[in-house]
Amino acid sequence: xxxxxxAAVSDNFVIGVDNGLxxxxxxxxxxFKKITTGKPIVMGRNTWRSLGRPLPGRLNVVLSRSxxxxxxxxxxxxxxxxxxxxxxxxxxxxxxxxxxxxxYAHTMPDADxxxxxxxxxxxxxxxxxxxxxxxxxxxxxxxxxxxxxxEEHIYPFTFQKWxxxxxxAV
Numbered sequence: 001x002x003x004x005x006x007a008a009v010s011d012n013f014v015i016g017v018d019n020g021l022x023x024x025x026x027x028x029x030x031x032f033k034k035i036t037t038g039k040p041i042v043m044g045r046n047t048w049r050s051l052g053r054p055l056p057g058r059l060n061v062v063l064s065r066s067x068x069x070x071x072x073x074x075x076x077x078x079x080x081x082x083x084x085x086x087x088x089x090x091x092x093x094x095x096x097x098x099x100x101x102x103x104y105a106h107t108m109p110d111a112d113x114x115x116x117x118x119x120x121x122x123x124x125x126x127x128x129x130x131x132x133x134x135x136x137x138x139x140x141x142x143x144x145x146x147x148x149x150x151e152e153h154i155y156p157f158t159f160q161k162w163x164x165x166x167x168x169a170v
Contacts (some may be wrong), residue, residue, distance in 0.1 A: 001084075001087060001092055001093060001094065001114050002028045002093060002094040002095070002097060002112050002113065003094075003095055003097065003107065003110050003111050003113070004094065004095065004096045004097065004111070004112065004113045004114070004115055005096075005097045005104055005107065005108065005111045005113070005114050006032060006035050006036060006037075006096045006097065006098050006115045007098075007099065007113070007114075007115075007116055007117070007131050008021065008023075008025070008028050008032075008116070008117035008121065008157075009116055009117070009118060009119065009131040009140065010022070010119050010121055010122055010123045011118070011119070011120060011121060011122050012122045012123065012124075013130045013131045013132075013133055014123035014125070014128045014129070014130055015020050015100065015101060015104075015126050015130060015131045016050070016099070016100060016101070016123075016128065016129040016132075017123060017125045017127055017129070018127055019046055019049060019050045019161070020050055021033045022090050022123045022128075023119055023155060024153070024154075025117070025119065025152075025153050025154075025157060026153065027147060027152075027153060027157075028117045028119075028157060031039055031115075031117060031159055032098075032117075034138075035096065035115050036055070036058055036096045037057045037058060038057060038058065038063055038158070039058060039059075039092070039094050039095055039096055040058065040059040040060075040087055040092055040095045040096070040107060041055060041059070041060055041061065041085075041095070041096050041097075041098045042061045042063065042083055042095060042096070042097050042098065042103070042107075043060075043061070043062055043063070043065070043097075043098045043099055043100070043101045043103065044062070044063050044099065044102060044103040045062065045063070045064040045066065045067055046099075046100050046129075047098060047099035047100045047103075048060075048064070048067070048070070048074075052071050052109060054071055054073060054074050059075065059092075060073070060074045060075070061074070061075045061076075061077065061083050061087070061095075062075070062076050062077075063076075063077055063078070063079060063080060063083055063103065064076065064078070065078045065079075065086055077114050077167065080103070080106055082110045083119075084110075095116075097111070100129055101129040101130050101131060101132070104131055104132055105132040108132055108134060111162065111164060112163070112164050113162065113163055113164070114134070114139065114161070114162035114164075115159075115160070115161055116159075116160045116162065117157050117158070117159055117160075118158045118159075118160060119159060120155055120156045120157060120158070121155045125136075136162075138164065138165055139162040139163065139164055139165060140159060140162065140163050140164075140165055141161075141162055142161045142162065142163050143160070143161050144158050144159060144160040144161070145158065145159045146158045147159070154161065
């Protein structure tokens with residue numbers, strides 16, 4: 001099963017503030033939808049709460065030991081191991097991890113692909129949530145696409161796709 005981590009991150013690796021994104025970038029939302037539609041998306045409790053509803057066109061999987069009030073069409077698992085075992089057993093070929101920071105850090109060793117939107121700004125907030133820093137030497141940048149700031153995008157940003165290098169690969 002191919003495991004993608006999908007995130008928008010500031011230059012200082014912030015992914016969220018006060019249970020939400022610290023920016024609104026229409027093209028990033030379109031990119032996120034393109035990458036995740038048709039695939040299971042796995043998220044932690046706080047990411048689920050920040051969304052407020054299941055995202056359409058995707059199997060929504062929430063990891064939490066304390067949530068009880070989720071819709072019938074959303075799957076709930078106590079942890080990543082249980083969710084992964086279920087998704088593998090069901091034969092899903094590709095899934096996307098969509099947050100938050102703790103889940104990204106926990107699943108980074110299992111990830112095959114990073115789809116990142118690098119938002120070119122620094123966010124300074126004591127309540128910020130961070131994407132785990134990763135060793136770029138362990139990954140290969142397959143492609144990137146820069147977008148300047150404009151009337152719909154307060155910050156410039158770059159879409160990137162990183163593929164994990166495999167041990168013993170040239």
